Amino acid sequence: MPYSGPPASPVHVPARIAALAEGRDPHPVWQNELGGLTFRIGDSGDSGGRDGDGESLLFAKWAPAGSGLDLAAEAVRLEWAGRFTPVPRVREYGADDAGAWLVTHGLPGESAVAPRWKADPATAVRALGAGLRALHEQLPVADCPFSWSVGDRLNRARAAGIQVSADLLSAAPPADRLVVCHGDPCAPNTLLHEDGTWSAHVDMGALGVADRWADLAVAAWNTGVNYGPGWEDALLDAYGIAPDPHRMDFYRRLWSAT
Known part of the structure; x- marks a missing residue:
């Protein structure tokens, strides 16, 4: 099975x-199933963290x-989102x-899947929900030039050679609320402060406007992968919303398909 971690x-x-790296030792901290690598340059912290002064510490992604x-898509999204949120x-x-x-x-903070936070899921999951709500509140939909709509996601998947069912588009529920979604709201992409509160988000290559449940369904689902069952x-609750089983089911099926 493809490995990411x-x-x-x-x-x-x-x-x-x-x-x-200019003579410094690039330390690999993450690899994904497509062969991409992320290296930390300039700090000796653990593999999950982004600790440091933010100027001497760098992260280099390789595709x-x-x-x-x-990575070009991520670069332009980071430049845009950085005007509004960490x-x-x-x-x-x-x-x-x-x-x-x-x-x-x-950036200040440590990955929400660093060992200390995996051992304290109550704190980590609370920060994930609060951080996702902050992201959705801070990024302006009207100014966002990027889309993560159901139709656009299906079109991108087909362009990449992924076979997806035509029924998915017709099965999409009406939008609950349009926000600028993270696009990959899994726990490793949120950083936490030392006190366990949300600090920032990373890995923004899929950021775009969509129903907030496109993020929420996957973020809640992913808690089981990183912290075990029972945290959805x-x-x-930390985000401030009640479960919506229909939208959660749809956006999880879409995630798996695309």
Whole structure:
């Protein structure tokens, strides 16, 4: 099964990432199922954190050529979202024949799936819900140039060669409330302060306007992956909303399909 998480074995540091590190040791902190890698540059903290002063600490994403990972899309979304909410500040984006890279400045906080927070799911899940609500409140729908609508997601999936059912579009429930969604609201993409409150969001490559349940359904679902069963309602409660089984079921099916 494809693996996504902290590297389980040594990884090769691409030449471009090594050059960007300027003599510092790039430490791999994450890999995804498409071959993308994230390296921490300039700090000796643990693999889950973004601790540091935010200026000396950098994170470099690498997407091998042909991986299908669109770091250019993430770069423009970070530049836009950073005007309204805490997200990584872009330092450099580029691409060559070997792949693409995106370098961002570090942020205060530690990943919500760092060991300390996985051992304290009540605190982590509360922060996830509160952080998602803050994101939805802070990003202005009217000014957002990006879409994460059902139709656009299905079109992108088909363009990438993914077979998706035509019935999904017709089965979409009416929007509860349009917001600017994160697009990948899984727990690793939220950072927490030392006191367990929400700090910032990362990995914004799918950000766009959609029904808020497109984020909520997946964020609640993902609590089971990272913290075990029984935390879905706690996340929704921290967000300030009651469960909506119909919309949750639909957006989970859409997530799995696309």
